[in-house]
Amino acid sequence: MLVLRRRAGESVLIGDEIEIELLAITQQGAKIGIRAPKETVVLRKELKITQEQNTRAAQGGSVKDLEQAIKKTAGLNSRIDSSPR
Amino acid sequence: MLAVETKYFGTLSLAEESVFHFPQGLPAFEEEKSFVLIEAPKLTEAPKEDAPLVFLQSATRSSLCFAAFPIQAVDKGYQLAIAAEDLEDLGLDVERQPDLYTEVMVLALVSLNDKLLATANLMAPIVLNLKTRCGLQAIRRDSRYSHQHPVAPGVARENTAEGAC
Numbered sequence: 677m678l679v680l681r682r683r684a685g686e687s688v689l690i691g692d693e694i695e696i697e698l699l700a701i702t703q704q705g706a707k708i709g710i711r712a713p714k715e716t717v718v719l720r721k722e723l724k725i726t727q728e729q730n731t732r733a734a735q736g737g738s739v740k741d742l743e744q745a746i747k748k749t750a751g752l753n754s755r756i757d758s759s760p761r
Numbered sequence: 762m763l764a765v766e767t768k769y770f771g772t773l774s775l776a777e778e779s780v781f782h783f784p785q786g787l788p789a790f791e792e793e794k795s796f797v798l799i800e801a802p803k804l805t806e807a808p809k810e811d812a813p814l815v816f817l818q819s820a821t822r823s824s825l826c827f828a829a830f831p832i833q834a835v836d837k838g839y840q841l842a843i844a845a846e847d848l849e850d851l852g853l854d855v856e857r858q859p860d861l862y863t864e865v866m867v868l869a870l871v872s873l874n875d876k877l878l879a880t881a882n883l884m885a886p887i888v889l890n891l892k893t894r895c896g897l898q899a900i901r902r903d904s905r906y907s908h909q910h911p912v913a914p915g916v917a918r919e920n921t922a923e924g925a926c
Contacts, residue, residue, distance in 0.1 A: 720900075722884065722885070722900045722901070722902075723788055723900060725884070725885075725908050726788040726789075726882075726884070726885040726898065726900050726908070727788040727789035728789070729870070729872060729882050729885065729908050729909070730787055730788055730789045730790060730827075730870065730898075731789045732872040732873075733827050733828070733870040733871060733872035733882070734789075734790070734825055734826075734827060735872070736826070736827075736828055736871075736872070736873070738769070739769050739814075739828075742814070742828050742871070742873075742879070743814070745873050745877055745878060745879045746814070746871070746879040746912055748877075748878065748879075749878045749879040749880075749911060749912045
């Protein structure tokens, strides 16, 4: 991963058409501005992950399959609760 | 009463009040604005204590149904960190996290990973406001919990302590 140090107000260019500007840095985090062509999809990464995960979750087969997978993966509640750690 | 065609349980007749409204839909399913919560372990074979599985069924699209666990069933010590904007959208106090039992129900959606093991999404739980019947998927801003948390004892413990993925 390319790592750059930028101060507030400074920018980074990606290719000819995408500009990322560091607008401000606060206690809560860094505020960035993104200038990109309309057709470029800009998404928070966790939103993309959530979309993918939801799509996967919606693909569930039968309840039986699901329960078998859960059983296979773990005993959940009671066993977690009584786990020595 | 409201007749809801479900993916797994045929047509269920439910009270209008049992519908939860999702004004923003869910990521990847933005057009789905209303869901019903099916808490009927007796419909399935698993004993209730072992797998308190619940189902979030789209009220308008029968083929869309998510399986989920109450988040505390996956991780007893789960710490909520709902962002202020999400609290506001839910109509909750933005100054504090809501009470898990009296104010909100929080669900972790279940999916099967590539190895066909069950995982729960602890990074982006579904939060339901029990009073207003309004819901949304509250994506955490931190990386404390995994979006593919294995539903397993021991493993589950270790992952939540350090925050894997």
